[in-house]
Amino acid sequence: MIGILVLGLYAHTGSMPPLVVVESSSMIHEENGEVGSIDAGDLVLVHRQPMETVITFAEASNPSHPNFGYEQHGMAGDVIIYDKNGEGGTPIIHRAILEVVAHTTQTPNRSVAPDAPSNEHCPDGGSFDDALLDQDGQIGTCIMTWNVPGTNVVNATTISLSFDGDEAGYYDCKRLAHANVEPYLVVWNWTPSQEGMLTLGDNNHCSVDQGSSAVNGSVGVHSASGVVKPVRDSWLIGVAGGELPWLGTVKLALNTAPGSPGTVYVPNSSYLALFVLVTAVLAAPLVLEPVLRRLVVGAPELKLAEDELEEE
Template sequence: MPQEDRRSKGIPGAIKGVIVAVVVVVIIMASLYAYTGKWPPMVVVESDSMQHSSDRSFIGIIDTGDLVLVKEKDPATVITYLQGQEIGYQTYGEYGDVIIYQRYGNPNYKSIIHRTMCRVEYNTTGGGFDVPELADIPADQWNVLGSSQQVWWNLDGIVEIYDIGYMEVTIHLDLGALINYFHGRGRVPHSGFITMGDHNMAYQGGELVGLYDQLAICREPIQYNWVLGAARGELPWFGLFKLWVTGEAPDNVPQNSVTNLWLTLGIIIGVPIVLDVTTVIMKHRGVDIWAWTKRFGLRRSSKEKDECLSDVACEPEKKGPKKKIR
């Protein structure tokens, strides 16, 4: 077959490859959308606030540069840390669900991906907050400062919750400060989630305390309609590309995340090249390493491929009128 004809026959094959690649991507994204019910179906983690180490990342933990699915979920069914501790429910290495929420319900603010610690419900009768989930954890794990009774309803002071998270920090939940925040703005307090990043902690007076979001990141309890979804799954490291391109990568990206990313890319790119080179070398030696696939009808034999490159390459037999034999 002339060289020009061979090239012309290769063009449809190249186009077909592109079409197949596009279709595969569309199917994957459609599947993710069908699973999560959200678009885009995933977010890039931009900080170390959920890490379980200052300088290392781990599979199964939310680290800087990870891609995480955002699954649509009824906030009423979200399991908090205190609830998860009671029933043994964990996600990403700790009790309870991790949610993605908009601060103050404002879409112009960057979304936050943090763990739900507990629910607080505003007590319109007494003017304090109820924390019903405290009733289900051991009495020695929490305390109401300045109170002679350990009650979980109509609280307007500081509640201490002990041994929280992988570092077993103490949370000083200042409900009085939360109430004053609303009153100082002429507003009535509202119910919602108390949230915290797994890695957000600091030493205060020699004690390691948890820095929950309502101290600074979002001063109000997270209302249900601010919740975008619950975090599910993890594609580690690949979100680093987006952070590098946008200049949003923090200085403390775990080095093993960077190393693992390049190693993974090397494998993804290198394996097909190695297979192609090996196939060519072995073919010159008369060995078809893919011969086993022919039994499944996955590929043509080398002989069939060679015939396709000949002058009569895979052309269907043209049927003409039969000649009469006299």
């Protein structure tokens, strides 16, 4: 039965596994949990989609963009699941804020070692993207200027963008503003290391995954090789679809692996909701059986069949 369910979910999502369990509180909207947003202990469907179908916050919050008004899990734009720097480990499930794509490129210095620093690959400046096709037909190119779809950033050497409701859609950091800290998200003088997505947890108060080089004060998400870079298509596991609230709490409670947070971030209300759900599932047969039996016994079709048997 479970196998059939998993296969059905795989057919629906195109991903295996088709569900992920949320472990942290980085996406919560309410401290006590909320159906519709992503809380620790929720199961989330993972839809396999190419990067070009992902709708960013920048696009969905721009009134002049075709995808304006698109929302998933309580805010504008898609929530994606990705591998940190493509290195495996526990995936990250955060919102796609904006995408950086190359506008102009330049052929790199092909004589240097593949793992040489970016400035050796690109002596004239720019960022060396080792996965992007160059105009010479080889993999690897120097990105000199950038575009950010859904915004006015076009052919820019660095990216500066304020999500203040004017320059871009308003993104509330849910933090106190003071001298050098705005209440909204500000990407400032960022030179991306490669094409990809800038990502952010809804509850991370504008501390983006790509760190302080993109947004001042950001701690960033780290992998074995360092701070997460813009999320590439090859790192994308999928796009977050529907959620099954609370059900992943059981898995988190049973997970004793080193480094696992367990149920630390699960909202208290989730335990009560899970208890009510399990109780309802267990009680349903006891309640439904006598009701269904009464309906069957009183059905006119059954009486007609009994009369026909008596006549025979």
